[in-house]
Amino acid sequence: MADAGEAPELDELVEQLRATGARVTSARRLVLRELLASGDEHPTAEELAQRIQRTDPEVHVSTVYRTLESVEQAGLVVRAGLGDGPTTYHLAHDRHHHARCDGCGAVIHLDDRAFATVVRRLERDHGFLAAPRHLTVQGRCRGCRATSG
Amino acid sequence: MADAGEAPELDELVEQLRATGARVTSARRLVLRELLASGDEHPTAEELAQRIQRTDPEVHVSTVYRTLESVEQAGLVVRAGLGDGPTTYHLAHDRHHHARCDGCGAVIHLDDRAFATVVRRLERDHGFLAAPRHLTVQGRCRGCRATSG
C-alpha cells in the first residue's frame, strides 16, 4: 500500500508518469515541479497555472487541468477538493487526512491507520477495496469544547 | 449526540426551521416535504426543484438553493459532496457516510459506527470531539476490482 514516505525527486515522478504511457512535456514537468515546491500547501489548478506562468507564460490553465488529470490517473496526485471552493491537489506520497474544528478551524493531521476499521469493514461486508485519499472529519477541538457551547 | 433516529414529521422540521428565525413559506415547506419523501436517495437541488414543480410549477431552482442554504444552517439538512457531479442533500437525522467506487460510481452506505475508531482516537490523542457529518471513502467495488486493473 502506497504510504506517506519521503518526498520523491522530480525525476522519479517524471519517470512514473512516463511509465503509464503518458508523454512527458515541459508543461507537465513544470506542473510536477510546482506540486513538489508546494509542500503541504494544497494549490488549486488556477494557482498552479499562475505560478508556472512565472517560468513559462505560455502554459495555459487548461493544460494544467489536463495534466492534473493525467498525473492523477497515474496515481501521482490526489484531489483534495472538499468543502467549498475549487478543487485542490497534492502529491500522492503525502497521504493524510484531516480533522477540522468547526469552531476555530484548527486542523489535526490523521494518518491512514485511523481508518483501518472502516477499510476492514468495507472489505468484509461488501468486498469493497477502500483507498481513502482525503477525508475531513468535522468536530470540535479541545479548546472550543471548553470555550463555547 | 444527535443520531440517526426515526424520520421526523414535516411539522417538526417546519417548527425547527421557524425556531431559527427563518420564515416558513410554501416553497420551503415543499422542499422539506420532498426531502422527507426522498428517503435515502440523495437528490440534487435540480432534482428537488423538478419534483417540487410537479406540485407547484412556480417554484424556481434558485429558491430551492436558497432554501437549502437556510435549512442547512438550521442544521436540518446535510450537504453530501460525492466527489464529482452536483452536490446532493439529505435530512440531518439520517446520518451516514458513503463509500464510492472510483470505477463505476456505485455508492455504499456506511453508518456512523464504522468511524468509531477514528472518533475514539481523536478524543484520546487530541481531546477532539469528532462529529463526522458526511465522509466519502473512495475505493473500488467488488465488481470493478474483478473487471479492471
Next chain:
DNA sequence: CTTGATGCAAATGGTTTGCATGTTT
C-alpha cells in the same frame, strides 16, 4: 511520421446574485 499534448476560445453546468415584486410575521 504517428500519436498524443497544447493553446486558445468558446461552451458547459452548477450555483449565486441583483432587482423588482410578493408574502410572512
Next chain:
DNA sequence: AAACATGCAAACCATTTGCATCAAG
C-alpha cells in the same frame, strides 16, 4: 408596515471541449 423570500434573468466560476497546430516517442 417592515423584513424577508421569491421569480427571473443574468452573472459567475471552475472545469471541459473542439480544433488547428506542435512536439514527443
